[in-house]
Amino acid sequence: MAKLKVAVVGVGSLGQHHARIAAASERTELVAVVDASPERGREIAAKFNTSFVTDLGSAIESADAVQVAAPTGVHLEIGKQALERGKHLLIEKPLAGSLEQGRALLELFNKVKAEKPSLIGAVGHLERYNPAVIALRTSGLRPRFAEAIRVSPFPMRSLEVDVVMDVMIHDLDLLLSLFNRKVQSVEALGVPVLTPFPDIVNARIKFEGGSFATVTASRVARKKERVLRIFGEGEYAALDFAEQKLERLKLVKTPEGDPQVVPDATEIARDEPLRLELEAFYQACLGQKPDIVTFQEAFEAMEVADQVQRAIKTSLAEAGFKL
Ligand SMILES: NC(=O)c1ccc[n+]([C@@H]2O[C@H](COP(=O)([O-])OP(=O)(O)OC[C@H]3O[C@@H](n4cnc5c(N)ncnc54)[C@H](O)[C@@H]3O)[C@@H](O)[C@H]2O)c1
Numbered sequence: 340m341a342k343l344k345v346a347v348v349g350v351g352s353l354g355q356h357h358a359r360i361a362a363a364s365e366r367t368e369l370v371a372v373v374d375a376s377p378e379r380g381r382e383i384a385a386k387f388n389t390s391f392v393t394d395l396g397s398a399i400e401s402a403d404a405v406q407v408a409a410p411t412g413v414h415l416e417i418g419k420q421a422l423e424r425g426k427h428l429l430i431e432k433p434l435a436g437s438l439e440q441g442r443a444l445l446e447l448f449n450k451v452k453a454e455k456p457s458l459i460g461a462v463g464h465l466e467r468y469n470p471a472v473i474a475l476r477t478s479g480l481r482p483r484f485a486e487a488i489r490v491s492p493f494p495m496r497s498l499e500v501d502v503v504m505d506v507m508i509h510d511l512d513l514l515l516s517l518f519n520r521k522v523q524s525v526e527a528l529g530v531p532v533l534t535p536f537p538d539i540v541n542a543r544i545k546f547e548g549g550s551f552a553t554v555t556a557s558r559v560a561r562k563k564e565r566v567l568r569i570f571g572e573g574e575y576a577a578l579d580f581a582e583q584k585l586e587r588l589k590l591v592k593t594p595e596g597d598p599q600v601v602p603d604a605t606e607i608a609r610d611e612p613l614r615l616e617l618e619a620f621y622q623a624c625l626g627q628k629p630d631i632v633t634f635q636e637a638f639e640a641m642e643v644a645d646q647v648q649r650a651i652k653t654s655l656a657e658a659g660f661k662l
Pocket of ligand 1: 348351375376379411431432433463464465505
């Protein structure tokens with residue numbers, strides 16, 4: 340089968356790994372990398388034996404599929420150019436810099452897809468491809484309550500997007516897919532610590548059917564922690580994203596009929612979530628199984644993130660913070 344020609348736009352901290360994986364995959368040929376910094380673009384192109392292309396339009400023209408790992412603020416402008424040329428597109432999370440921009444991308448994607456049904460549009464919610472998450476999903480646990488915590492030391496980048504759209508969005512997408520129920524209400528609080536914007540936020544999301552989740556995200560923690568605890572009927576699961584570990588407990592009956600909580604061991608083979616995500620995208624583009632996070636799903640996560648942001652803004656304004 341002919342290889343999928345791929346161009347990677349934005350080869351910074353994360354995009355270099357997009358380029359590495361596209362260059363190494365048996366399904367693809369990395370035909371171009373694009374970056375606003377010629378120095379960086381040339382460096383990554385040389386490393387992965389491809390061309391650094393300064394003109395975005397020609398890079399897109401030369402490819403069947405475009406991977407965008409440029410800053411969130413330019414996702415819309417780059418994504419638009421790829422979609423207008425009918426190219427498959429994978430955009431890093433969050434889909435776009437604002438809800439309006441996300442909606443514009445989703446609408447354009449739907450319009451182009453109506454004319455070209457084979458078109459694939461995916462968003463880089465890579466935690467969905469974390470082997471521990473895949474194991475959790477296949478365990479069949481039906482969540483009633485979840486607690487997600489994602490905290491890390493202060494980053495020197497991605498500051499143009501707040502901690503909700505940049506960090507919490509991972510868990511919002513994951514929770515929407517795991518609960519698979521409509522969101523009924525969103526409450527949220529947050530406080531500025533090192534920037535004028537909320538750096539620590541906590542949200543409570545209530546789903547239809549009485550289940551709910553609390554989500555904490557911070558970019559001012561001493562060290563990284565990314566965990567998810569989920570409770571279902573007679574079941575508990577604790578997931579560590581970085582360690583790719585899933586600990587499960589189940590309520591069973593002993594031979595005497597007494598209730599007992601026992602561990603349910605889950606063997607997990609470690610793998611690179613980004614590689615799994617990109618291979619799934621390549622497969623979808625090549626007309627194989629479409630195991631991708633769609634623009635629609637990514638937009639729905641943004642809608643919840645937007646509700647979180649608005650709730651925080653209201654509470655900070657009421658408390659007299661100047662934003
Ligand atoms: N899925 C994840 O877990 C994850 C993790 C980190 C970052 N991200 C996302 O990836 C994107 C990039 O983040 P990063 O941390 O790699 O940022 P970064 O700043 O390290 O890299 C961005 C690169 O894009 C280049 N660039 C800037 N404007 C451009 C333009 N208009 N056209 C082409 N290139 C341009 C920059 O020169 C830089 O090399 C963001 O959307 C971020 O949210 C996702």
